[in-house]
Amino acid sequence: MIRKTMMKRSVGALTAGALALAVAAVWAQTATAPSGAAVSPVPTPSVPAVTVEAGTQTPAANDPQARLVKQGEYLARAADCAACHTAPKGKPFAGGLPIASPIGTIYSTNITPDKDTGIGSYSLEDFDKAVRHGIAKNGSTLYPAMPYTSYAKVRPADVKALYAYFMSGVQPVAQANKATDIPWPMSMRWPLSIWRKMFAPAVVADAASTDNDPISRGRYLVEGLGHCSACHTPRGIALQEKALTDDSTAFLSGGVVENFLAKNLRGDVTDGLGNWSEGDITAFLKGGRNDHSAAFGGMSDVVQHSTQHMNDDDLSAVAKYLKTLKPVDPNAKALAYDETVAKALRAGSDKSNGALTFIDNCAACHRSTGKGYTQTFPTLALSSTVNSADPTSLVHIVLRGAEMPSTNTAPTHYAMPGFDDRLTDQDVADVLTFVRSSWGNKAPAVTAAQVAKVRKDVGAAPQPQR
Ligand code: HEC
Ligand code: HEC
Numbered sequence: 138m139i140r141k142t143m144m145k146r147s148v149g150a151l152t153a154g155a156l157a158l159a160v161a162a163v164w165a166q167t168a169t170a171p172s173g174a175a176v177s178p179v180p181t182p183s184v185p186a187v188t189v190e191a192g193t194q195t196p197a198a199n200d201p202q203a204r205l206v207k208q209g210e211y212l213a214r215a216a217d218c219a220a221c222h223t224a225p226k227g228k229p230f231a232g233g234l235p236i237a238s239p240i241g242t243i244y245s246t247n248i249t250p251d252k253d254t255g256i257g258s259y260s261l262e263d264f265d266k267a268v269r270h271g272i273a274k275n276g277s278t279l280y281p282a283m284p285y286t287s288y289a290k291v292r293p294a295d296v297k298a299l300y301a302y303f304m305s306g307v308q309p310v311a312q313a314n315k316a317t318d319i320p321w322p323m324s325m326r327w328p329l330s331i332w333r334k335m336f337a338p339a340v341v342a343d344a345a346s347t348d349n350d351p352i353s354r355g356r357y358l359v360e361g362l363g364h365c366s367a368c369h370t371p372r373g374i375a376l377q378e379k380a381l382t383d384d385s386t387a388f389l390s391g392g393v394v395e396n397f398l399a400k401n402l403r404g405d406v407t408d409g410l411g412n413w414s415e416g417d418i419t420a421f422l423k424g425g426r427n428d429h430s431a432a433f434g435g436m437s438d439v440v441q442h443s444t445q446h447m448n449d450d451d452l453s454a455v456a457k458y459l460k461t462l463k464p465v466d467p468n469a470k471a472l473a474y475d476e477t478v479a480k481a482l483r484a485g486s487d488k489s490n491g492a493l494t495f496i497d498n499c500a501a502c503h504r505s506t507g508k509g510y511t512q513t514f515p516t517l518a519l520s521s522t523v524n525s526a527d528p529t530s531l532v533h534i535v536l537r538g539a540e541m542p543s544t545n546t547a548p549t550h551y552a553m554p555g556f557d558d559r560l561t562d563q564d565v566a567d568v569l570t571f572v573r574s575s576w577g578n579k580a581p582a583v584t585a586a587q588v589a590k591v592r593k594d595v596g597a598a599p600q601p602q603r
């Protein structure tokens with residue numbers, strides 16, 4: 138309701154609202170770690186991996202300041218600060234990563250402790266204002282590409298540890314920030330402050346959530362540092378996340394990000410995590426794969442740079458919390474495997490273009506049973522990825538291919554080739570429609586028009602001429 142009153146106030150406010158909406162478009166598609174087609178993969182920052190576990194005997198163990206820095210390093214990984222603040226081939230946290238938007242490019246900033254070009258002159262309060270309130274030291278509002286609407290949930294004690302790490306655990310790098318390429322009037326920042334007042338939640342206090350039980354620890358990590366909802370929650374009219382907490386079933390029910398569907402993480406049995414056990418979820422976040430699926434797109438980077446470095450207690454807290462999320466559709470029936478298609482493929486009796494395209498291009502890895510090879514080539518049968526209503530991820534992966542993350546627990550990153558120069562839009566539509574209706578899968582057909590759109594959006598090769 139705040140919005141209505143504001144809009145009525147004056148024509149000026151109306152324009153401001155319109156600008157706020159327009160500027161919000163900047164981060165709509167990009168409120169996330171850039172990955173995939175547009176930007177080359179974010180390199181692993183050269184800061185050494187660290188796991189903070191009680192009882193670990195390190196030189197830091199006795200020095201409270203050193204311990205705080207170590208804790209901050211761990212939290213920075215859980216929050217994946219490097220994903221956006223480290224450019225490809227750039228120095229860790231020196232910024233400069235281009236984030237494309239429909240109205241121009243914005244760049245992440247230098248958050249190393251360099252006094253002139255970084256945040257070396259920031260006090261703890263300045264740092265807190267940027268990270269949790271979305272307000273830069275000079276008072277202007279940050280683009281919500283910086284996920285401060287999630288970080289608002291980070292407790293002051295953890296902000297203090299992050300600050301300690303960025304001030305004394307990170308190498309200062311002298312590298313000037315790049316101005317955005319956004320033309321005036323879209324470049325004006327004051328509409329962003331209106332957006333912030335409308336949509337940013339209040340920041341939390343230290344007592345706001347506890348680590349006493351794993352579920353509230355998991356909620357804290359998911360809503361706050363992990364900023365999972367920046368990708369996994371659908372966006373509203375002003376491109377704000379439709380929900381920032383689990384009071385609403387929109388929360389983590391799936392959003393499209395950089396032409397991938399960051400899918401439903403709720404308890405839905407067909408397209409959510411209803412059939413995943415807690416162990417399945419932790420295996421995925423730690424190793425990037427499990428018996429149901431393998432990470433690709435933006436999630437591949439999240440696993441590689443962030444979740445694989447989280448300790449087992451935190452990962453199981455995240456998993457336990459995700460398992461509490463009620464399904465969007467509680468009446469949906471679980472899918473059951475059906476042998477019919479596997480038999481028809483083996484007998485060669487299905488001569489449809491979808492079936493033939495599958496045999497020619499996909500069956501070597503995913504097999505005629507659709508079951509693939511465990512932990513190597515993911516199953517397509519009964520997969521929640523395959524059964525998501527929105528086929529964006531599927532079209533994207535078939536056109537451009539994908540590569541699993543390489544993780545400490547699962548170093549081999551198997552890849553799937555792209556088929557953009559081999560399959561026409563109709564072939565891709567047919568093979569995906571076939572996959573989505575075989576082996577017990579039940580998802581809507583994919584059309585050639587949907588494929589053509591994704592082909593254009595992801596910059597894939599033009600259709601082959603036949
Ligand atoms: C999804 C991408 C993303 C992530 C993740 C991210 N940031 Fe940012 N951050 C940005 C962008 C983009 C800007 C610049 C926004 C602007 O110019 O308005 C920014 C700005 C900032 C600023 C303001 C810098 C200044 O010059 O005033 C600070 C401080 C900051 N981030 C710290 C962090 C920390 C600490 C983390 C991890 C806890 C983090 N960021 C995670 C994208 C991100
Ligand atoms: C940068 C955007 C982004 C962020 C941030 C992000 N995800 Fe994802 N996630 C995706 C995308 C895209 C997919 C779909 C590709 C895939 O399945 O790997 C995905 C898939 C997943 C899956 C696999 C679901 C399935 O059924 O296959 C899980 C589990 C998951 N994410 C959990 C999380 C958690 C937990 C967080 C926060 C700690 C998180 N994600 C943060 C983009 C993101």
Ligand code: HEC
Nearest residue numbers: 430431432433498499502514515522539540541551552553
């Ligand atoms: C060379 C082996 C190979 C071939 C051929 C192949 N794939 Fe894949 N496929 C993979 C691998 C490996 C992954 C996991 C990629 C990742 O996680 O980054 C994958 C992932 C997928 C996924 C996502 C599943 C999930 O839950 O993570 C779909 C859908 C898919 N493939 C469909 C197809 C289709 C359709 C074809 C034929 C047009 C095909 N694949 C051909 C190896 C292959």
